[in-house]
Amino acid sequence: MTILTQDSIAPVSFAQSASDPDGFAAALGRSFREYGFAVVRDHGVDQTIIDRAVADTKAFFALPPETKRQYHQEGQGGARGYTPFGIEVAKGAKERDLKEFWHRGRDLPDGHRYARSMPDNVSVAEVDGFDASTKALYEALDTMGRVLLRAIARDLELEETWFDSTVDEGNSVLRLLHYPPIEGEPGGVRAGAHEDINVITLLLGAEEAGLQVKTRNGDWLPIQPPRDALVVNIGDMLQRLTNDVLPSTTHRVVNPSAERMKYPRYSTPFFLHFNPDFEIKTLPGCVSAERPDRYEQPITADAYLTERLREIGLM
Template identity: 35%
Template sequence: MHLPVVDFLSPTAPQDFCKSLHETGFGVLKNHPLDQTMVQGIYDEWLAFFKSDAKNRYPNDPVKHDGYFSPKVSETAKNHSKKDVKEFFHIYPWGRYPAEVSDAARRYHAQGSQLAATLLRWVEEYSPEEVKAGYSMPLPRMLEGSDHTLLRVLHYPPLTGDEEPGAVRAAAHGDINLLTILPAATEPGLQVMDKDGQWQDVPCDFGLLIVNIGDMLEEASGKYYPSTLHRVLNPTGEAATKSRISLPLFLHPRRDVVLSERYTVGSYFDERMRELRGTY
């Protein structure tokens, strides 16, 4: 598998990006419009937040799923039995937000959502006609009016050696949503599974933007755009002593949007949550 880095400003960026999404489930962009100075600031201030006791003032809401998720209540990936070695904070436009950090993450949520509309236009434009005909509405419209798009600020703490045997930073999983937008994290470790079942490193230079297909877009496109398994490896050596901060934006359509003859967004999401019940 080859993951090309596509120049967002190139005249062939839309088709190059969508070709990568179709073939691998992932696309990598450089020279994209997201503010990298803002991203670095978010990484810095949220690392300090996760190292403080302030995070415990915002315990996760088991109904709304906003707030802080400690390692004890972190995720267990589908078909895995060990919790991931991570903690995170869920940010929704309507949700709780820490007073201890700036509003940069909220501004990033808005910027990323705006960029998503452009990327979804590309995806639709370069879908084959028979795939495009299956979309219940233009892809960017699926996000209009949705308040479910989630920004997750992730902290993978340094490894201590006391982790549960077999536990990893993020076990192999696919995303549930439409698209995921992810600035390159502070440390490497992200891998994607290729068609031969082999793990391949995802480019991770600072300033790159990684985009991957979620299960909902795979469903809506009749699997033309595949939702591929990915994971975050445990580092070794000196890298194991470093934190890793990651900032995925999970793009979720309105619940009433029709994905396919089988599912609406709401019915699909509820089915997946039943599968994952007890993993938070």
């Protein structure tokens, strides 16, 4: 395998979604089919919301380890609150990832039917504004994700609103990631090669490089989006729903060069999920004589998520 030196994923302007929705959908679809990833520039997510959440994220991870650990929720598979450094491991990997993270999910009213699958969010006392700023970023990316799913529906020749009722109360998660500075010779990488479990992932640009996507040829393609861009990738659930028409592509976060090892890396991926009881069943339009159904047995989104969390060491 080689490391490609130039990002070859052509960005798509989000402004096109209003002026030429069919063209926007087609451009996204081409990028997803080729790479499993797309870069959306001019995304329109309020930069003030982003900056506040990132600042509060940095403040939280700067807290003492014993303070952060009090927010670790035992027995929840990392669904909410804090997951300490070195717990998550990529499926099939031997070394644990060099990261710690925080999960925020959807706020549900008391007695909601999804409460069993979607626990309450955890409030942070030490960082003023943390709860509000991370909720604002969650809601902004949740809204953007639904817009992108409408474009994906268009590309799949579905009704534009097809996904609306499948994700309106989805078990979506905002992950606040901290990759600490690296000292000496690490035994692993910041995030081992993996695919995402969910429907689509929305990723804002990180200050430090490291994200790489595996191409069809087995090469690694670095992705470093500009400040006003989102990286969007297909998750395993959407791959399964589309019978692999839209591929969930392997990606990783590699360790930095020697001169950048002293710098931390922060990232805020939003994992958009189906509603827990949604049945992932292959779309008829994605099955043909040339592409027989590879997933004949349907599975609920919640059962699929639980299965995968066990594989990566969170449950």
